[in-house]
Amino acid sequence: MAKQHTVSSRSAAMRPQRDLWRAVTKGWSGRCPHCGTGPLFKSFLKPVHHCESCGEEMHHHRADDLPPYLVIFIVGHVVVAGYMIAEPFLDWNSWQHLAMWIPITLAMALAMIQPVKGAVIGLQWANYMHGFGGEEDEAAEIAQGG
Numbered sequence: 001m002a003k004q005h006t007v008s009s010r011s012a013a014m015r016p017q018r019d020l021w022r023a024v025t026k027g028w029s030g031r032c033p034h035c036g037t038g039p040l041f042k043s044f045l046k047p048v049h050h051c052e053s054c055g056e057e058m059h060h061h062r063a064d065d066l067p068p069y070l071v072i073f074i075v076g077h078v079v080v081a082g083y084m085i086a087e088p089f090l091d092w093n094s095w096q097h098l099a100m101w102i103p104i105t106l107a108m109a110l111a112m113i114q115p116v117k118g119a120v121i122g123l124q125w126a127n128y129m130h131g132f133g134g135e136e137d138e139a140a141e142i143a144q145g146g
């Protein structure tokens with residue numbers, strides 16, 4: 001007996017390949033991962049409902065906790081490594097180190113959170129995740145009581 005395919009797996013196989021690197025870099029730069037021209041965010045961390053340039057719906061994204069997790073991971077490694085490299089060369093007390101590394105930590109985190117969130121949305125768009133493929137997302141169905 002031939003293996004049965006569901007409607008969604010058959011349509012998923014016929015989807016055109018989306019350029020992952022292009023989508024991630026467009027999202028990183030705050031642009032729509034589809035057309036690359038429309039803005040991705042309407043405020044600091046609030047994505048637009050849909051792209052004003054091409055109409056691509058952006059409300060499907062489920063970036064959730066991944067952007068802050070990635071920012072903590074990256075900033076933590078840079079700051080801790082920077083401290084450990086600088087510490088033997090600087091005759092500073094703890095307060096002087098705190099006065100340098102805390103502002104660097106805050107500045108890096110604030111500078112990176114929006115680009116990282118855009119990149120995560122681009123990644124989800126390129127992989128047809130969470131409704132970006134035209135199907136209702138399971139998590140959204142559960143949230144709506146479906």
Ligand SMILES: [Zn+2]
Nearest residue numbers: 032035051054
């Ligand atoms: Zn667009």
